[in-house]
Amino acid sequence: MRKVMLTGDRPTGKLHVGHYVGSLRRRVELQNTGDFDDIFIMIADAQALTDNADNPEKVRQNIIEVALDYLACGLDPEKSTILIQSQIPELCELSFYYMNLVTVSRLQRNPTVKSEIQMRNFEASIPVGFFTYPISQAADITAFKATVVPVGEDQMPMLEQTKEIVHKFNSVYGETLVEPKILLPENQACMRLPGTDGKAKMSKSLGNCIYLSEEPEEIKKKVFSMFTDPNHIRIEDPGSLEGNTVFTYLDAFCRPEYFPEFLPEYENLDELKAHYQRGGLGDMKVKRFLNNVLQAELEPIRNRRKEFQKDIPAVYEMLRKGTGKAEKVAAETLRDVKAAMKINYFDDEELIRMQSAKYTES
Ligand code: ATP
Ligand code: MG
Numbered sequence: 001m002r003k004v005m006l007t008g009d010r011p012t013g014k015l016h017v018g019h020y021v022g023s024l025r026r027r028v029e030l031q032n033t034g035d036f037d038d039i040f041i042m043i044a045d046a047q048a049l050t051d052n053a054d055n056p057e058k059v060r061q062n063i064i065e066v067a068l069d070y071l072a073c074g075l076d077p078e079k080s081t082i083l084i085q086s087q088i089p090e091l092c093e094l095s096f097y098y099m100n101l102v103t104v105s106r107l108q109r110n111p112t113v114k115s116e117i118q119m120r121n122f123e124a125s126i127p128v129g130f131f132t133y134p135i136s137q138a139a140d141i142t143a144f145k146a147t148v149v150p151v152g153e154d155q156m157p158m159l160e161q162t163k164e165i166v167h168k169f170n171s172v173y174g175e176t177l178v179e180p181k182i183l184l185p186e187n188q189a190c191m192r193l194p195g196t197d198g199k200a201k202m203s204k205s206l207g208n209c210i211y212l213s214e215e216p217e218e219i220k221k222k223v224f225s226m227f228t229d230p231n232h233i234r235i236e237d238p239g240s241l242e243g244n245t246v247f248t249y250l251d252a253f254c255r256p257e258y259f260p261e262f263l264p265e266y267e268n269l270d271e272l273k274a275h276y277q278r279g280g281l282g283d284m285k286v287k288r289f290l291n292n293v294l295q296a297e298l299e300p301i302r303n304r305r306k307e308f309q310k311d312i313p314a315v316y317e318m319l320r321k322g323t324g325k326a327e328k329v330a331a332e333t334l335r336d337v338k339a340a341m342k343i344n345y346f347d348d349e350e351l352i353r354m355q356s357a358k359y360t361e362s
Contacts, residue, residue: 005030006146006180008042008085011062012052015069016209017294018202021190021252022152026183028074030150039080040144040326041070043319046086047137050130051120067315069212072305077318083326084319085140090330094139094337095132101168102135102161110134112157119205138162142177143330150183153191154201173340177333189251198227198245210294212301219298223291228283238279246286247273253293262292 007023009015015024031039043066048059063084070082085091107113113134117126137158141149142165149159159182166177185191192201195208202209210222228246232239241247254269266272272289275281308315338344345351 001147002037002145003035003148004038004040004144004146004178005036005148005150006040006042006141006144007150008044008140009066010044010048010204011059011066012048013062013204013209014065014211014213015073016202016204016211017249017253017298018152018193018195018209019069020073020212021187021193022185023150024070024073024075026150026185027080030148031075031079034079036148038144038329040146040329041075041080041082042085042140042326043067043083044085044140046091047133049086050127050133050136051116051122053127053129063319064312064315067319068305068308071308071315072212072301074304077322081325082319082322084323087323088143088327088330090327090334091136091139091143093334094143094330095136097337097341098135098138098165098169099132101165101172106161106164107131107134110157110161112154134158134161135165138165141180142166143333144326145178145329145333146180147178148183149180152193153184156182156184169337169340173337176336176340187251189248193252194227194245194248196222196226196245198243212298213305214298214302216295216299219294220291223287223294224284226287226290228286232276232283235282236279239276239281239283241273241277246283246290247276249290250286250293253290253297255293258289258293258296261296263289 005027007027009019009023027039027041030036043063045059045063048062049056052059067082071077075082113131117123117130120130122130134157138161141159141162149155151159159180163179166179169177194200195202195206196210197206197208199206199208210219214222223246226245226249229240229242229244231237250269250272256268259266259268263272266275272281272286276286335344339347342348342351
């Protein structure tokens with residue numbers, strides 16, 4: 001079977017380190033294995049409009065920011081097709097047909113949609129487009145016949161919904177759509193990286209992010225004001241790792257080689273954690289280490305981004321090409337879907353023959 005990867009991001013802001021550990025870093029690794037027949041990376045502007053209908057300019061401005069972040073992280077347009085969702089009308093058409101296979105109550109049960117509705121104060125009046133975005137996501141995934149979708153934990157319910165649509169479609173209309181597999185981060189800290197404020201998820205909408213393109217001073221400021229253990233007041237107090245954002249970030253970003261470089265008095269993260277829990281290790285020291293780690297991780301990304309920023313028209317051209325290539329694939333899937341549903345009347349000679357027979361006989 002062909003191996004196809006698909007993922008994407010909403011252009012609602014620049015990408016942050018949560019995106020990086022949750023999905024982006026994995027995509028680049030997978031891209032570079034050369035194991036995939038096709039890789040599609042989608043800038044989900046149509047999805048971003050479902051909760052930003054009154055602010056299309058925000059979405060328009062952020063498309064290039066997301067594209068630059070992709071290139072900066074090492075996504076390579078020679079190996080990965082980068083596309084803009086709204087420019088592929090086939091995706092809307094697929095969504096429209098899938099809508100008939102999903103019930104309102106099923107969408108209401110989706111835990112991610114539930115919490116996002118709350119976060120956006122949509123309880124009183126949910127835009128229909130926002131409510132149905134899991135269906136449009138199923139269209140995106142199946143349009144490109146994705147077999148693997150590397151995403152953060154918040155996307156689990158979306159993948160479940162997609163699989164249900166695939167099963168339903170295939171059982172009603174015959175084997176047509178490909179079932180995708182979710183690929184979650186291996187490391188627990190990366191599943192859902194918390195915000196710098198200690199809140200459950202770093203998210204553009206919550207304003208608790210460290211962005212990939214952040215300047216060194218800004219990174220430092222954010223690290224030093226980060227949430228730790230509120231009961232760890234004096235250095236000699238024992239500290240807790242539970243909900244301690246600084247340690248969660250170290251779990252997500254620290255590599256063994258950073259110890260000899262930045263904190264040679266410890267062998268590894270386990271030793272550092274044990275000392276913190278015992279007492280005698282101050283938050284400032286851990287924060288200084290985390291700052292060094294993040295600076296080392298983000299510097300090459302920031303520098304590469306600056307190179308790509310020098311030729312913005314070339315980035316748009318790359319997006320235009322990628323979108324064109326992706327549309328051909330989506331059009332093929334739509335053709336298969338319409339044939340399976342038998343709504344391809346003009347290509348169906350049998351139908352035309354039967355209908356004319358009906359009238360010539362009578
Ligand atoms: P928005 O607030 O606009 O929804 P977001 O920050 O949640 O933005 P998305 O564009 O919705 O970002 O998510 C893109 C991808 O990044 C998804 O695969 C998602 O699982 C992953 N992701 C987003 N935030 C995190 C996080 N804090 N930790 C791990 N993965 C994340
Ligand atoms: Mg999101």
